[in-house]
Amino acid sequence: MSTLVTGIAELVTNNPRLGAGPLGLVPDAAVVVADGAVTWVGPASAAPAADRRLDVGGRAVLPGFVDSHAHLVFGGDRAVEFEARMSGQAYDGGGIASTVGATRSATDEELRARLGALVAEMRAQGTTTVEVKSGYGLSVDDEARALRLAQEVTVETTFLGAHVVPPEYAGRTDDYVELVCGPMLAACAPHARWVDVFCEPASAHAFDDEQSRAVLAAGRAAGLGLRVHGNQLAEGPGVRLAVELGAASVDHCTHLVDADVDALAGGSTVATLLPGVEFSTRSPYPDARRLLDAGVTVALATDCNPGSCFTSSMPFCVALAVREMAMTPAEAVWSATGGGAAALRRTDVGWLGVGARADLAVLEAPSYRHLAYRPGVPLARTLDLSLAT
Amino acid sequence: MSTLVTGIAELVTNNPRLGAGPLGLVPDAAVVVADGAVTWVGPASAAPAADRRLDVGGRAVLPGFVDSHAHLVFGGDRAVEFEARMSGQAYDGGGIASTVGATRSATDEELRARLGALVAEMRAQGTTTVEVKSGYGLSVDDEARALRLAQEVTVETTFLGAHVVPPEYAGRTDDYVELVCGPMLAACAPHARWVDVFCEPASAHAFDDEQSRAVLAAGRAAGLGLRVHGNQLAEGPGVRLAVELGAASVDHCTHLVDADVDALAGGSTVATLLPGVEFSTRSPYPDARRLLDAGVTVALATDCNPGSCFTSSMPFCVALAVREMAMTPAEAVWSATGGGAAALRRTDVGWLGVGARADLAVLEAPSYRHLAYRPGVPLARTLDLSLAT
Numbered sequence: 001m002s003t004l005v006t007g008i009a010e011l012v013t014n015n016p017r018l019g020a021g022p023l024g025l026v027p028d029a030a031v032v033v034a035d036g037a038v039t040w041v042g043p044a045s046a047a048p049a050a051d052r053r054l055d056v057g058g059r060a061v062l063p064g065f066v067d068s069h070a071h072l073v074f075g076g077d078r079a080v081e082f083e084a085r086m087s088g089q090a091y092d093g094g095g096i097a098s099t100v101g102a103t104r105s106a107t108d109e110e111l112r113a114r115l116g117a118l119v120a121e122m123r124a125q126g127t128t129t130v131e132v133k134s135g136y137g138l139s140v141d142d143e144a145r146a147l148r149l150a151q152e153v154t155v156e157t158t159f160l161g162a163h164v165v166p167p168e169y170a171g172r173t174d175d176y177v178e179l180v181c182g183p184m185l186a187a188c189a190p191h192a193r194w195v196d197v198f199c200e201p202a203s204a205h206a207f208d209d210e211q212s213r214a215v216l217a218a219g220r221a222a223g224l225g226l227r228v229h230g231n232q233l234a235e236g237p238g239v240r241l242a243v244e245l246g247a248a249s250v251d252h253c254t255h256l257v258d259a260d261v262d263a264l265a266g267g268s269t270v271a272t273l274l275p276g277v278e279f280s281t282r283s284p285y286p287d288a289r290r291l292l293d294a295g296v297t298v299a300l301a302t303d304c305n306p307g308s309c310f311t312s313s314m315p316f317c318v319a320l321a322v323r324e325m326a327m328t329p330a331e332a333v334w335s336a337t338g339g340g341a342a343a344l345r346r347t348d349v350g351w352l353g354v355g356a357r358a359d360l361a362v363l364e365a366p367s368y369r370h371l372a373y374r375p376g377v378p379l380a381r382t383l384d385l386s387l388a389t
Numbered sequence: 390m391s392t393l394v395t396g397i398a399e400l401v402t403n404n405p406r407l408g409a410g411p412l413g414l415v416p417d418a419a420v421v422v423a424d425g426a427v428t429w430v431g432p433a434s435a436a437p438a439a440d441r442r443l444d445v446g447g448r449a450v451l452p453g454f455v456d457s458h459a460h461l462v463f464g465g466d467r468a469v470e471f472e473a474r475m476s477g478q479a480y481d482g483g484g485i486a487s488t489v490g491a492t493r494s495a496t497d498e499e500l501r502a503r504l505g506a507l508v509a510e511m512r513a514q515g516t517t518t519v520e521v522k523s524g525y526g527l528s529v530d531d532e533a534r535a536l537r538l539a540q541e542v543t544v545e546t547t548f549l550g551a552h553v554v555p556p557e558y559a560g561r562t563d564d565y566v567e568l569v570c571g572p573m574l575a576a577c578a579p580h581a582r583w584v585d586v587f588c589e590p591a592s593a594h595a596f597d598d599e600q601s602r603a604v605l606a607a608g609r610a611a612g613l614g615l616r617v618h619g620n621q622l623a624e625g626p627g628v629r630l631a632v633e634l635g636a637a638s639v640d641h642c643t644h645l646v647d648a649d650v651d652a653l654a655g656g657s658t659v660a661t662l663l664p665g666v667e668f669s670t671r672s673p674y675p676d677a678r679r680l681l682d683a684g685v686t687v688a689l690a691t692d693c694n695p696g697s698c699f700t701s702s703m704p705f706c707v708a709l710a711v712r713e714m715a716m717t718p719a720e721a722v723w724s725a726t727g728g729g730a731a732a733l734r735r736t737d738v739g740w741l742g743v744g745a746r747a748d749l750a751v752l753e754a755p756s757y758r759h760l761a762y763r764p765g766v767p768l769a770r771t772l773d774l775s776l777a778t
Contacts (some may be wrong), residue, residue, distance in 0.1 A: 003468070018537045024479055077762075079756055079758040079759055079762045080758070082718075082758065082761070082762040083718050083719075083758050083761075083762070084719065086711050086712070086718065086761065087718070088715075089716040121753075121766065124767075125766075125767070175531040182486055184767050224542075228759060276764070276765075277471050279708075279712055279713075279764060280762075280764065281439075282712060310762050310763045311763055311764050311768075312763075312766055313764075313765035313766050313767075316764055316765020316766075317765075319668075319765075322475050323475070323668055323669075323671060326477075328472065328475070328476040329471075329475065329476070330472075363504065364510075367468055369469070369471065369472050370699075372470055372471070372472075372475065373466075373468045373471040373472070373669075374699045374701075375665070375669065375700050375705060375765075376665075376700045376702035376704065376705025376706075376708070376764075376765060377510065377514075377699075377700055377701055377702050377705075378513075378514070378702075378767035
């Protein structure tokens with residue numbers, strides 16, 4: 001059963017061979033999909049016949065957003081902590097430890113309901129691929145549970161036992177790393193595609209160079225791909241470690257020295273920027289322009305989590321990237337689609353052309369530019385191909 | 390026919406006599422409405438019977454947003470100009486003159502379709518009262534047409550013939566002011582509640598102290614209430630003029646001296662801040678904290694327009710106010726509801742209690758805090774009371 005999508009005022013293919021500029025723009029375009037894959041893209045005037053038809057009425061269509069960094073398995077929320085932080089009050093409500101406690105005490109059904117609601121919320125905003133990390137269980141059983149639940153909604157599951165040192169291991173980080181690399185990894189690896197570590201030596205709750213290296217080496221030995229949280233709070237070894245080990249992505253990249261930029265430019269690791277975090281913590285933004293000008297591949301993701309950034313909106317991240325990180329609208333849209341796919345080493349999403357997955361987002365607007373031009377407006381949604389007639 | 394709204398996890402009344410804190414919060418609340426007005430609010434456990442019932446399922450309910458500053462009657466868009474500006478390119482595509490040209494050449498049906506779509510978009514995001522200005526016609530017939538169309542969607546219509554000096558009056562501002570105060574006002578006053586002027590002596594395209602005073606005096610003589618665009622681009626006389634003349638609101642207030650703050654604190658004029666403009670023009674934000682600490686009444690509005698800020702999202706403005714202007718989440722929510730009502734001198738909207746209009750917004754969240762805690766996420770919608778059963 002094939003479907004012809006028509007009425008596309010502007011199609012973003014992310015393939016410069018298919019259209020104009022780096023986004024491969026095709027005006028007045030059509031797309032044909034069949035069996036979940038794209039089988040044709042091009043000018044509407046040349047479109048082939050298909051079994052069914054869906055007219056999007058003069059709107060822009062782009063590849064669904066690829067959100068390569070999200071923490072969606074958790075209990076509770078931290079709205080009161082957020083309010084206190086943004087109001088200049090000292091109260092922190094227990095910080096991440098409160099989420100760990102609420103996650104451990106939540107039932108599977110409660111976690112599944114929250115996770116499902118957030119994934120649906122993302123999908124309603126045009127996100128068609130999402131990575132989901134563990135990292136609020138921090139025990140063998142709770143981490144494995146988080147990943148089993150995550151597997152129900154995505155293939156992009158990431159074991160992040162090394163998110164923070166849990167309260168019961170306070171002051172015993174090396175012992176906790178041993179747990180993470182041993183029984184926790186053994187229980188989690190069957191449910192994960194990736195391993196990740198919060199490499200931030202400046203924080204007493206995170207992991208230094210050597211500890212991070214141990215976690216990544218163990219994860220790799222268990223067959224997992226590598227991801228790193230690096231250089232969020234301060235300069236440090238995270239970015240260079242990620243590049244050295246060939247991680248798919250190093251995420252945050254807020255505090256960089258020249259050697260970090262050089263390493264990224266010379267390696268295969270994507271720099272994933274999460275500007276929603278800086279928005280929600282009132283922190284300085286990463287320097288996307290410096291990375292882009294050095295030739296680094298940049299992705300944008302939400303980091304959706306209850307503590308430092310509870311947005312699920314890739315359009316919001318695009319608007320922030322343009323306002324705050326000097327990315328052009330085209331660069332930001334590419335980073336939120338093609339960039340996210342690169343950060344997940346996926347070749348089937350993040351673009352639209354023959355062989356790509358039929359993951360289409362449609363805008364309540366005639367051009368990709370409106371994602372930054374109309375900030376905060378819910379313009380994007382995932383195209384529901386079942387509406388074809 | 391009365392309707393009982395139940396399942397309200399948190400009700401924002403904006404009336405400290407009805408609940409806790411400045412927002413008058415009532416947990417586990419209910420609201421009864423009849424004939425378009427609120428007839429009862431209080432704890433769900435004490436709710437009276439009603440003819441019909443609508444359960445909002447554990448969500449927060451607040452007064453619908455009051456967007457007291459918007460420019461929604463125009464032709465064309467300026468997405469390409471926006472992209473160029475944010476990418477550091479010199480191209481301006483003609484700026485506001487291009488919108489004036491496109492507005493003049495648009496048919497009534499084209500203008501009505503755009504206006505209706507934007508009002509619907511606002512309503513879908515929880516805005517229940519919107520002010521709409523003319524200001525892209527800048528001829529007698531085109532300004533009157535804009536206001537006739539605006540009257541079809543709102544009672545809050547504002548004559549802004551003194552938006553900018555149109556190209557055909559370039560260098561002859563006084564002649565244009567004579568037109569605005571004479572035949573243009575005569576044609577527009579029957580369709581307007583307010584008169585407004587862009588008082589910005591630093592701009593060759595706007596109006597100085599004396600010209601602004603003439604426009605406001607003529608508008609007042611024609612029975613219109615007063616509003617002022619003031620101190621957006623530079624320090625100037627706008628704010629003090631607005632207070633001196635008892636304007637309902639002075640909008641932008643980005644560049645203030647102490648005398649401006651003192652005037653606002655001693656007068657009855659609301660300071661309306663439009664942070665979406667600073668977001669979309671990459672400009673410094675107004676100092677809301679300084680105004681609030683001086684006791685000034687602050688409103689938040691979108692300034693939705695195709696040039697400097699094309700957001701229609703009051704939740705986005707709330708999130709920006711918290712991130713960028715040091716407003717607390719509670720202050721920002723009040724300013725987007727009660728503040729907007731004050732800026733329009735309305736006592737029937739912007740709060741929820743007996744006698745208020747039945748304009749309810751509901752959040753996909755349990756608390757008002759989430760409007761800032763979850764930036765960019767489409768959480769708010771106008772409650773559709775017709776769904777009651």
